[in-house]
Amino acid sequence: MPPESGWTLKNFRSNLQLTIEAQYYTPVTPIPANGAGNISVDTSLSWTSICSSFSLSLGTHPDSLQQIVSQTPLTYWQPETPFQFNKTYYWKVTGYTNESVYPSLLWNFTTVVDYISPPQNLSGFYNGSAAQLTWSPPATNNQRYYKIYRNASFYTATLEPFYNDNNVQAEVSYYYYVTAVNISGSESAPSNVITITVPAGGAERILFQGFENCPSFSGTIAGWQNLDLDLAQTSDWQDVTYPNEGNPAGWLCFEPANTIPPLLEHPSYAGNKMLASICSMPPPNNDWLISPVIHLGTESSLQFVARSAYANFGLERLSILISNTDDELGSFVPIQADAYLSVPVEWTDYQYSISAWDNQNVYLAWRCLSVDAMALFLDNIEVNSHNGYVANSDLHLPQPGFNCYPNPSKGFFTVESKAGTLFTLELYNLKGQCLHREKGISNWQSSHLQSKLANGIYFLRIVQAGKVITLKQVIVK
Incomplete structure (x- = not known):
């Protein structure tokens, strides 16, 4: 018993403090936290574990992770290159101590969207x-x-x-x-x-061609003539693929957003499509685009845009021509002052007065005569004229003076001059490729071809006495 007096009661606290922390072999506490979003693309990954070494697996799909770190003693990892924007990544860490293995749960995080402010x-x-x-x-x-x-x-x-x-x-x-x-x-x-x-x-637009209604990567331009007179293969586009790449062609309806991968550095001037004359192999190009017949009124003008794909291959060469007689190639005369235009790599607006041909029927032509360049682009052809018009007729219907039969045919057909006079015949497919050429004949049969024609539409260009007639032939087997 303590004495009843002579002592004092005091409170005392221990000097001993204990801190208890959990120790984990299995990796836990991931950073970034599991399921976190808006994570910086230069983030590092870390975890907590007392294992002696670790491996780390990472991927963008939970079922296809790849091991990117093995046998590291560190509990963090800093990637050498940033993560991709707006991506979800899955990762897991496996710890090793002695001969024991401790895999973590599967974690994930999503990186930040790459923000861009408006123009x-x-x-x-x-x-x-x-x-x-x-x-x-x-x-x-x-x-x-x-x-x-x-x-x-x-x-x-x-x-x-x-x-x-x-x-x-x-x-x-x-x-x-x-x-x-x-x-x-x-x-x-x-x-x-x-x-x-x-x-x-004042002057009204009487013709506009932006090529938006033309089939992509084909040479079909309704009502226009598209002639490949060099008959050569065309150059492949490095690391890019598209239909008809490398094939002989005249002007090609080109849709850069639908190449693989998209040619974003070569957008069309307007809309999604434009024409392209691809480098012929061997050079030079000799590709003609000829308009339908146009009746000019007064104050007539021509406008279009063009550009070269690259400058380091040499600028593309373009000639603009007009004929007030017919669409025979020898009837065309150049509009531009020089032998050809050297077309810049930027979209360039070309404008010409064609009022010297007012009140006449004319054909316009664009001829690519580039030498070992890459591609000449053409877009937004426009003709303005007061009281002018473009005839609403099929330029390719059979003309008097020639018979082409049977039409449609199952592959065999005959072309003959009613008067028995001599003519030159050229056979073209819808890509503008010349499949056959023969001179000094009064009749012709498709059996002269070395190979049979496939189903489709073909054009027969007939030159006789300085005049050009185009017939359309349909093959249906």
Whole structure:
């Protein structure tokens, strides 16, 4: 018993403090946390475990992980290259101590979306021939290219912060906005919206060809003649594939967004398609595009855009020609002053007055005569004329003076001159490839061909006494 007096009661605390921490062999506490989102693409991976060594497996699908680290004593890993934007990654760590193995759970995280801000300060006006658009790059300044929308629908793409829309009509209003796309494919929010109204004009547009209705990667251009007179194979496009690549061809309806992979650095001028004359092997090119017959009124003019694919192969060569007699090649005379145009690598607007041929029927021609370049692009052909018109007729219907029978045929057919006079015959397929040529004949049979014709439509170009007649022949077996 303590004494009843002479002592004092005090409280005392121990000097001993115990800290208890869990120790894990199985890897736990992943960083980034399991299921985390908006993770930086340069993040490192870490975990907690007392094992002596580790392996790490990683992938973008939970069933196909690849081991990327083995036998490391570290409990973290820093990748040498950043992760991809807007991707979900799956990973797991396996710990090793003595002969025991401790696999973690399967973890995942998702990286941040590569943000890109919208283009700024979109403005525009009608410059007399086109709706002219300009804008400033996005504030993030990480754009790869721009997408232009007209009347709320995607219209075309461009690498530069400006664009001229030649495909406009008088007394029509157009609404435009622009987005930016970065290298990871993320598209920005839209820019501001502007309206451009095209005023009433003097000369009316009587012909416009933007090639949007032509079959992609073919030479079929309804109502136009597309002639491959060099008859050579065309060059392959390095690391790119598309239908009819390498085949002999005249002008090809080219859709850069549908090549594999897409040729984003070569967008069409407007819309999704354009014409391309691909380098012939061996050179030079001799590809002709001939318009339907056009009746010019007054104040007549021609406008189109063209560009070379590359400059380091040499600029493409283009000749613009006109005929006021017929579509025989020898009847055409050049419009441009020089022997040919050296076409820049940027889309270039070409405008010519053709009023010297007012009140006449004419044919227009574009001839690619490039030498060992790569590709000549052509788009948005436009003819304006007051009271002019393009005849609404099939230029390829059989003409008097010749019989072509049977038509359609099962493969065998005959062409003959009713008067028995001599003529030159050329047979073309829809790609504009010349399959056969024969001179000084009064009749011809398809049995002269070395191989049988496949099902399809063919054109027979007949030259007689300086005049050209085109017949259409259908093969159905």
